[in-house]
Amino acid sequence: MIDKHDWRLTGHQANYLHGELLRYAPYRPPRPGWTHDRCEFCWTRFAPQKREGCASEGFHTEDHRWICECCYEDFKVIFDWRLEG
Numbered sequence: 001m002i003d004k005h006d007w008r009l010t011g012h013q014a015n016y017l018h019g020e021l022l023r024y025a026p027y028r029p030p031r032p033g034w035t036h037d038r039c040e041f042c043w044t045r046f047a048p049q050k051r052e053g054c055a056s057e058g059f060h061t062e063d064h065r066w067i068c069e070c071c072y073e074d075f076k077v078i079f080d081w082r083l084e085g
């Protein structure tokens with residue numbers, strides 16, 4: 001069980017991520033020349049190709065914020081996320 005003092009929680013994520021509709025997908029940069037995004041919680045790097053220490057797929061919001069699988073599992077209950085089927 002995750003508590004509210006988990007190091008990945010800044011206290012701000014709830015302002016823009018609570019109750020969001022998430023979609024599971026392979027990582028795609030939002031536009032050409034954009035190299036990567038990071039998990040909103042643990043800062044794991046997302047990359048389009050599989051690479052050591054990087055996630056190549058995960059959960060994202062409509063406004064293109066990414067959450068890795070591990071953080072999704074850990075925080076889905078607190079953040080009350082909905083998953084697009």
Ligand SMILES: [Zn+2]
Binds near residue numbers: 039041042068069
């Ligand atoms: Zn993460």
